[in-house]
Amino acid sequence: MARGMYAKSRVWRWRDNPLRRRDDIIEAWTVLAVWTVIAVGGTAAALVTAHAADDVFARQRAQRQSVPAVLLNDVPLAATSIGGASDRRTATVRWTAPDGSTRTGQTLAGTGLEAGSRLLVWEDGKGRLTAAPPSSTEAAIESGALGVAAAAALAGLVFAGGTVVRCRLDRRRIDGWGREWDRVGPRWGHQTS
Numbered sequence: 001m002a003r004g005m006y007a008k009s010r011v012w013r014w015r016d017n018p019l020r021r022r023d024d025i026i027e028a029w030t031v032l033a034v035w036t037v038i039a040v041g042g043t044a045a046a047l048v049t050a051h052a053a054d055d056v057f058a059r060q061r062a063q064r065q066s067v068p069a070v071l072l073n074d075v076p077l078a079a080t081s082i083g084g085a086s087d088r089r090t091a092t093v094r095w096t097a098p099d100g101s102t103r104t105g106q107t108l109a110g111t112g113l114e115a116g117s118r119l120l121v122w123e124d125g126k127g128r129l130t131a132a133p134p135s136s137t138e139a140a141i142e143s144g145a146l147g148v149a150a151a152a153a154l155a156g157l158v159f160a161g162g163t164v165v166r167c168r169l170d171r172r173r174i175d176g177w178g179r180e181w182d183r184v185g186p187r188w189g190h191q192t193s
Contacts, residue, residue, distance in 0.1 A: 027169050037158045038154070049143075051143075061136075064124055071117040075110065090109075093107055099127060
């Protein structure tokens with residue numbers, strides 16, 4: 001098909017045509033609105049989500065700090081399981097909180113360590129044990145992934161809504177054709193001569 005013919009066939013709903021129905025115009029505007037919302041809204045949703053996630057990760061990096069801790073019990077070597085060996089197990093540690101009090105808690109520690117070993121643990125501003133914050137590279141990757149997921153979710157919802165509208169329009173067109181056939185069909189009859 002020539003390039004000009006393809007372009008004309010793609011925009012047939014917009015041209016003045018005696019066969020064009022009101023439902024065709026509604027469908028054309030629906031398709032245009034769906035793709036516009038997917039393009040503009042998806043980009044906005046991705047950017048907003050990525051920036052919000054990046055802010056959360058930056059706040060975590062600012063609030064969490066590593067502190068030295070002492071292991072209170074031995075961490076035996078991990079037994080090999082079906083899924084493989086784990087190099088970390090839960091252990092009890094003691095550390096000094098920001099207010100100067102001594103605290104104990106459970107965290108993951110490398111296997112094979114003995115009681116009295118020193119290790120670094122992460123705590124929040126209130127002295128509670130927490131996970132290490134993501135590095136700036138990990139945060140950027142996760143923020144980007146969350147932004148893409150938000151854009152995909154918005155696109156999926158909008159596309160589904162557009163599909164529902166188009167299906168209802170198709171149903172109306174089919175019903176209209178059925179009514180027209182019921183009106184015109186009997187006049188044709190089954191006579192052949």
